[in-house]
Each structure stands twice: as structure tokens, then as C-alpha cells.
Amino acid sequence: MKTTHPILAALTLAAPALCVPPAAAQSTSSAYPAKPVRIIVPYPPGGGNDIIGRAIADELTRRLGQNFFVENRPGGSTIIGTEIAMRAPADGYHVFIASQTTFAIVPNVKARVPYDPVRDFEPVSLLATQPYLIVVHPSLPVRTVKELIAVAKAQPGKILYASASIGSGSHLQGEIFKAHTGIDMLHIPYKGSGPAVADLMGGQVSLMFSTASSVHPQVVAGRLRAVAITAARRHPTLPNVPTVAETMPGFENAQWIAMQAPRATPRDITGQLNRAIVAITQSKAYRERMAAQGYDAEASTPQQVSARIQSELARFGKLVKAIGLKEEG
Numbered sequence: 001m002k003t004t005h006p007i008l009a010a011l012t013l014a015a016p017a018l019c020v021p022p023a024a025a026q027s028t029s030s031a032y033p034a035k036p037v038r039i040i041v042p043y044p045p046g047g048g049n050d051i052i053g054r055a056i057a058d059e060l061t062r063r064l065g066q067n068f069f070v071e072n073r074p075g076g077s078t079i080i081g082t083e084i085a086m087r088a089p090a091d092g093y094h095v096f097i098a099s100q101t102t103f104a105i106v107p108n109v110k111a112r113v114p115y116d117p118v119r120d121f122e123p124v125s126l127l128a129t130q131p132y133l134i135v136v137h138p139s140l141p142v143r144t145v146k147e148l149i150a151v152a153k154a155q156p157g158k159i160l161y162a163s164a165s166i167g168s169g170s171h172l173q174g175e176i177f178k179a180h181t182g183i184d185m186l187h188i189p190y191k192g193s194g195p196a197v198a199d200l201m202g203g204q205v206s207l208m209f210s211t212a213s214s215v216h217p218q219v220v221a222g223r224l225r226a227v228a229i230t231a232a233r234r235h236p237t238l239p240n241v242p243t244v245a246e247t248m249p250g251f252e253n254a255q256w257i258a259m260q261a262p263r264a265t266p267r268d269i270t271g272q273l274n275r276a277i278v279a280i281t282q283s284k285a286y287r288e289r290m291a292a293q294g295y296d297a298e299a300s301t302p303q304q305v306s307a308r309i310q311s312e313l314a315r316f317g318k319l320v321k322a323i324g325l326k327e328e329g
Helices: 006-011 048-064 079-087 100-109 145-154 169-181 193-202 212-220 267-281 284-292 302-322
Strands: 037-041 068-072 094-099 121-136 160-163 186-189 207-211 225-229 254-262
Touching: 037 048, 037 079, 048 068, 048 094, 048 121, 048 212, 048 254, 048 267, 048 284, 079 094, 079 254, 094 100, 094 121, 100 169, 100 254, 100 302, 121 145, 121 169, 121 212, 121 267, 121 302, 145 225, 160 169, 160 193, 169 186, 169 207, 169 302, 193 207, 193 212, 207 212, 212 225, 254 267, 254 302, 267 284
Parallel strands: 037 068, 037 094, 160 186, 160 207
Antiparallel strands: 094 254, 121 207, 121 225, 121 254
């Protein structure tokens, strides 16, 4: 009788029907925004979420006529900034840059988080998505997914793959790939993607499943070799890098970044922000700015953000359980 690998079972969870989040209070203001708007980013300056936060802040400032500014509140696996955003006034003058890591992975990996990603926020829109790159040190003799699988199967447990931390997106992408291919690699967690990429370039580890923005400059410069990308199609800035799906049909995974607001933020305000973001993501300037960083500009309805969060909470919850990942305090 054919059996199903428990991790693969975790990855095939069907997405739920679109779910409309709880009703929020209606705004009495017809002049929004009437003062500067704070965009909370739960990461330090310079990272991918910060780049997107500043890009969307620039565009919203230009389109809505008030200053939108980024406030970086990093720490605690993004929990510190997320809690600050959750407790901020629900007045439309405090919004938040959320990601798959913060809203779908951290709540499954941590024993306790002070926020509920579904109940405590009002979705506004997606801002961008970003695939993962499988990148290797040039000393690893692989240039394709098939070669990587063959080398890993010939040396079970010998290839060291780095991640930003235990339970990070880069860690779970590695486990997803292992489950799909049946290979065995040894996971080496770091304290952030920066140290992981540095050791990969130094040859201390051989491979990493990294968000494109973290390694794009190193790949372009030839310091790292990109074997494949997890997007549905090849990326315009790396046209010679094949997708994993070209070898393994149906394989597709991407990090996403979205704007959220504190629960009960008036719907007419989140609706105004949504309409502005939709227009921004359709603009050539924003799309080119995102592409240069390895992102794809993408907007959505609030309901689609809510549905994605709920689907991925369940999907990553099953994956974390299947790989026996211990929760941390």
C-alpha cells in the first residue's frame, strides 16, 4: 500500500475559502490622511521588508499627500514590532509590514506569541512576493536540481545547508525540498541570513535556500551559484536560472509581504490604502524597483490576505509538527 510522507501531507493542505475578517468600525473622517502615517517594520534597516516598507512609504506619500514614514522595531523573531503594531491606535495612522514569517511561521514555531495574526489585525493588501533561490558555494559541483539531488543522494547527510535560524523560512524551505526529493542534508542554523550568507560565501556550508533579495548581488557577482528559483516562472533579473518546477513540476514556494493595520481600523481607511496600493503595484516604477531587489510587485484584496494567512498557518503548523521542530519560548 502506498504511503504518504508526513511532510508532503502537510504541504498539500487545501486553501480555505476566502474569509472576510471581522467587521471594523467605520471612520468618521473624510480627510484621511490628515497627518503623517507610521509604517512599523519588525526588522532592522536594510533588509527586504525594510526595503519594501520604504518603497511603499515613498509611493503612498506621493499619491496621498501626507508623509508615510518607516519605523523599524526589530527583535524577538519579529515579535517585538508585531506586538507594538497590534497595540497601536486603530486610527489609520499606524500600519504594519507583515510577512509569511511573522504571521504563518513564528506562531507555529514559538511556544507563545502575544498576538493572533488573524484576530488582531485588519488586512490591507499584499505588497510583493519573493521566491527562494537555491544557492551553492562554487566548490559544490552542481549546476542543476538534478545534479544537486544526485550528489546529495550519493552523500547522505554530508551536504551542509544554512538557514537564517531554526524555524525560519529558509529552514522550512530546505525541509520542504528534502521531503519532495527524499534527500538527506544537514541543517546548520544561524542568527540571521547575513551570517548564513557570509559562511556560505566562505565555504563553511555548501548550500542555502535563501530569499532572492538576500543573495541576488552575490549571484550576479558570481560569488555564489544559483541552481534554481522556487517561483512559478523564471525571474527577469536572473533569466538563466531555471525554476525548480522545470525539474519537479508543481514545486512553487514564495515569501510574501503585506500591509496590515491594527484590529478595528476603519474600513474606509483600509479601503483607501488598498486602492492606493493596487495602483502603486501596477506602476512601472514600483514594479521595476521591486524586480531590482528580487521581488514581484503584487497587490490583493484584504480577504485574499486573510485567506492566505489562515491557509499557511495550518500548512506550516503541520510541517513543523511533521519535522519534529521543538517550539521555543
